[in-house]
Amino acid sequence: MKRLVQGFAAIFIAAFALMFMTHRLNEAEGYGGDKTVSVYNWGDYIDPALIRKFEKETGWKVVYQTFDSNEAMMAKIAQGGATFDVAVPSDYAISKMIEENLLLPLDHSKLPNLKYIEPRFLDLSFDPHNRYSVPYFWGTVGIVYNRGMLGGKTITSWNDLWDPDLRNQILLVDGAREVMGMALNSLGYSLNDTNKQHLQEAKRKLDRLMPNVKAIVGDEIKLLLANEEAAVGVVWSGDAAEIISENEALDYVVPKEGSNLWFDNMVIPKTAKNIEGAHAFINFMLDPKHAAQNAEYVGYSTPNRAALRYLPKDIANDRRFYPDLDAAGRLEVYENLGKRMLAYYNELFLQFKMQQK
């Protein structure tokens, strides 16, 4: 009994000592003051050196908080209770957030650097006239394949995936829109198709792909492809860039039938307290030099046209990640299909996943 009480007392003392340390550190770092900009982003999705530079230049202190999925981030912002001045959701999430009144309109007069963004990436269907968002990174969905493992065979289209030679060789990302979109594209339909017959047809086509599918996985797809667990993977271009840099045998292609064009944009959610600082931060990130530095650190494609000059040539000229948009096949942005349609997509995707085995 004495031991028990002593033990617990020791734990409490240790905890409070640690708490005190944290408090001092926080103070030393300048968090907790009111001169802060709270940035809500994916983990490790910004060059920390840029944050330090921003803090030095403007005097605002950045509180960097992270999320792991758009959906979880939206739930947090919808509920309120926490301050986020800038967030970085993906395209489809932005249209949902606009619909649910979760975003504050941007003041374009405070974002002079917006002029550097490639015009093609502005005024898109998920946010007309960029009233609420400005592009941060962009990319495509495509196929990563291992030249060595395929014995010289190349892949150029979605339909190549149905090749019986690829038995048990394909990794898919665990996303209903991505996988269904791939099947729809392979059939020549739009990946925003809402015709249930077309969707059923796509699902039946997917069922025939199943023998080739080794697994349906999440972010770890990068690790698995780089480790040569499978010869082919359907991935986002950002992931592709990263693994190609790790494994020479890998290549990336945007299928010729068309694919998804995605964006991660900066927004100011309704939970913002420091609107001034939020605009300053967004404008800072839109600066071509900063955008280039960030793109080099993160490895994703920057939508900043002026930034390309500051990027190493072999990155800026890589047609896989900076494709010629006129020559590329039909690239579409995900449209907000509404909850019911999304549920239907998911239902079909779930059925597809369930019937393996």
Add this chain to the structure above:
Amino acid sequence: MERAWRNWYLIPYAAWLVLFVIAPLVFLVYESFLDIDGQWTLANYEKVLTPIYLKMMAYSFWYALLITLASLLIGYPTAYWLTKTRHKQLWLLLLILPMWVNLLLKVYAFLGLFGTYGLANAFLQAIGVGARQLLFTDFSFVFVSVYIFIPFMVLPIFNALEELPPSLIDAARDLGASGWTTFRRVVFPLTLSGVKAGCQAVFIPALSLFMITRLIAGNRVITLGTAIEQHFLVTQDWGMGATIAVVLMIAMAVIVFLTGSGRKEGSR
């Protein structure tokens, strides 16, 4: 007078129950009667009874059972022999220590270890079995689950074994019982409380496993936990997610009532 002081324990515990269990439960049940547009409906419950969800439910129970059994089979001898070592307390803690490393990192390590060119396959090749696909199989799924849950099984069994008076075993020995008979007739029955605690601590959370179904099993195993996760986050069909959760909880309660009554009645 006795009753009066005994009930004091119920106050803080009941406060916790009401705030953090009953309130969320009410919220969950309420949600389960709403469809995706927020209208009242019973459709979610009809949907749960369709083959696809029944199949999922069957999988969940089957794998939870498998994981619990495997944990017990591996955990019991571990606990038993741990009690025989010299610095048993230290060893026990060292067994728990790996639990405190982030799960995602450990799972990534397993992806590397079980991969085609990983350590596990190198080992299989070395002993002449030959390389085979380990990732995305039932085996690796159960293996990693057991890895995660094993301390939950070992700890209570270890404690139960520790309480065993050594004189009892000596007595059984003196009466001529063999090692195995002593274990079966004396040791095991007396550590049942630990076994029970361990099985509960493994089986119940195993029912709603979700992350490693994707990471290790590559979605080849889809459990109720995965489905709930999907409905809450991806589909944003909270009604359906809540319905599955309600069904899961009813199933859990049934198990508690089935395993809880009877035995305890006798001992009190």
Add this chain to the structure above:
Amino acid sequence: MKRTHRWGRVYLLFVFAIMYTPIGYLMYYSFNSGGTMHDFQSFTLKWYGEVLSDDRLLIIVLNTLVVALLSAAVATILGVIGALAIYYVKRQRMKNTLLALNNVLIVSPDVIIGASFLLLFTLAGIKLGFASVLLSHIAFSVPIVVLMVLPKLEEMSPTWIDAARDLGAGSRQVLSRVILPFLTPSIWAGFFMALTYSLDDFAVTFFVTGNGFSTLSVEIYSRARQGISLSINALSTLLFLFTMLLVVGYYVFSQKGGRMYGIGGRK
């Protein structure tokens, strides 16, 4: 007899080898200059340098430890009280109902707990951050403590308590002299499991955190999309070795001080 012990040793060695292999794997690659958890290129310490110079990460680690220690300790106290409460309930049906309710949080997927706690905190007007995270961790750790303690309690013979009472012990003495000493090992088991729950939790923490407060799990999971840097491996290695040193050091220290009882001897 001796021979079975030897086989026992071999078995334990095997179990420990498996438990530590993934940890060793993570540690090994924390020295990889290649930047990934495959293809070891050459030895480097740069990831360690990166960790040690990252104040934000340090604050996150401290936050994680504070929440884990505090929540596990409070949850253990609450859980023991809960187990006693269930123990003293006479009616079997009531007992089972309490037990079923107890298990609700264990069987609930984290998203559900997270979402409903978030709702709860916003309704109650609690600011998201340290307090809300701590409360949630306490809340979801209580049931595992009850599960660890209750079976032990059920095993306790009621005659002990009666005997203690007959000898004139008051209810407090019965608790501190009879019940708690008997429960000590399972109480520590509960504490360690609560600690494990807290350190491992990602989803619940994610939902109820905010205003700059973050824990290691949230940080690691949110890095998955972008690829987890080896500096996280380096950090985990440091934390693991530190904990191990603490455990072994304390053990050696307390061994000198005398015999320990149950798991309760350390920490």
